[in-house]
Amino acid sequence: MLHNKKILLGITGGIAAYKCAHLVRLFVKKGAEVKVVMTPSATQFVTPETLSVLSKNPVVSEFFEKPTHEWNNHVHLAEWADLFLIAPATANTLAKFTTGVCDNIVTACYLSARSKVFIAPAMDLDMYQHPTTKANLKTLEGFGNKIIPAESGELASGLTGEGRMAEPENIISYIEKYLAGSSPFSQKKVLINAGPTYEAIDPVRFIGNRSSGKTGVALADEFCDQGAEVTLILGPSVFKPKNSSVKIISVESAEEMFKVCTEVFETSDIAVLSAAVADYSPKEKSASKIKKSEGEMNIELTKTKDILASLGKAKKKQILIGFALETENAIEHAKEKLKNKNLDLIIANTTSEKNPAFGSDFNTICIIDKHNNLLNFEFKSKAEIAKDIVEAIKNYAEKK
Numbered sequence: 001m002l003h004n005k006k007i008l009l010g011i012t013g014g015i016a017a018y019k020c021a022h023l024v025r026l027f028v029k030k031g032a033e034v035k036v037v038m039t040p041s042a043t044q045f046v047t048p049e050t051l052s053v054l055s056k057n058p059v060v061s062e063f064f065e066k067p068t069h070e071w072n073n074h075v076h077l078a079e080w081a082d083l084f085l086i087a088p089a090t091a092n093t094l095a096k097f098t099t100g101v102c103d104n105i106v107t108a109c110y111l112s113a114r115s116k117v118f119i120a121p122a123m124d125l126d127m128y129q130h131p132t133t134k135a136n137l138k139t140l141e142g143f144g145n146k147i148i149p150a151e152s153g154e155l156a157s158g159l160t161g162e163g164r165m166a167e168p169e170n171i172i173s174y175i176e177k178y179l180a181g182s183s184p185f186s187q188k189k190v191l192i193n194a195g196p197t198y199e200a201i202d203p204v205r206f207i208g209n210r211s212s213g214k215t216g217v218a219l220a221d222e223f224c225d226q227g228a229e230v231t232l233i234l235g236p237s238v239f240k241p242k243n244s245s246v247k248i249i250s251v252e253s254a255e256e257m258f259k260v261c262t263e264v265f266e267t268s269d270i271a272v273l274s275a276a277v278a279d280y281s282p283k284e285k286s287a288s289k290i291k292k293s294e295g296e297m298n299i300e301l302t303k304t305k306d307i308l309a310s311l312g313k314a315k316k317k318q319i320l321i322g323f324a325l326e327t328e329n330a331i332e333h334a335k336e337k338l339k340n341k342n343l344d345l346i347i348a349n350t351t352s353e354k355n356p357a358f359g360s361d362f363n364t365i366c367i368i369d370k371h372n373n374l375l376n377f378e379f380k381s382k383a384e385i386a387k388d389i390v391e392a393i394k395n396y397a398e399k400k
């Protein structure tokens, strides 16, 4: 859920600030990009240098950089973030947030934030119980912020009770749960197939194609980043998803791809078939290496099963999306495939010597839905194309 998320972490001056080194590390491990802003007093509890090394980004604790006097633009920082987390949030900072006081970079980012704001308070027992603090937290919650409750335990004062900042692992899981709940694909099971298939001639030779699997892998990452439970059925490809939550099932032949796709499809909500499945496979597969002999050699080929068409027939409530790779009359052919294979959407793309869809990092696509609506996209990277496709599927699902 946190993979590729841009997180702005605001640290204020409490002893729990030392735990932020671990918190940043956990975010980075999850694949998030982290930028840190700190109040001047927070720098007394954990150094900006430590957080800069761990986040791999500069840390900002003043409105103006020393000695250049360059302005640290809090508006840009706040706009950059997908979510803003303030941890630890002291009683003083809570009071400032409540009344709109803007006297440091953290409070300035808070007032500029357009993203969801998460607040993890930390203070001593009596301060946390104080009606003023309770009222401030209620007000902040009323403003739409998410409060990550303080935990109980030993406090810096020596007292024991509620007031400790939630443990970094608990903060992460709180945010992950929130993101999962607010994602349009949460609870959705998505099947993606990708890559080429290899059709064995003998133990060392095969018939394959030039598909890299890049688009399908990018789609798996994008769906997963948006909260879906993704199963990627992957033919022989050197590319793998970045997001470790994607479940990968490796297959080699069209027949294996067919079997796994058919099984996974039954429990899927959405299926996107981007694999370049071989249309033909050698009729006989030699168990031993075929020796060369005089004269020509002929290999008899037999037709493979059309996985997409078969899923189109089996389709119940699933949203089924296919690809059409064409060299000419792309839209016309894609529309035929959309109808014949009983699809919801089809992604048409062309391949030529000048603009090879296979192997390249870029492509141009057109998405057609079953009501014949066309969406044309410009030439862009396959990662950006994956975002466009997921967005189109989201819009289609909402209208369905």
Ligand code: CTP
Pocket (backbone or CB within 6 Å): 254, 273, 274, 275, 276, 277, 278, 279, 304, 305, 306, 307, 308, 309, 321, 322, 323, 324, 325, 326, 337
């Ligand atoms: N496809 C499939 N099983 C096959 C062949 C294709 O599931 N045996 C799927 C592909 O994954 C793609 C769609 O069908 O989503 C269209 O593939 P494409 O190669 O463009 O077309 P074909 O249907 O194979 O027809 P042709 O090769 O004649 O264009």
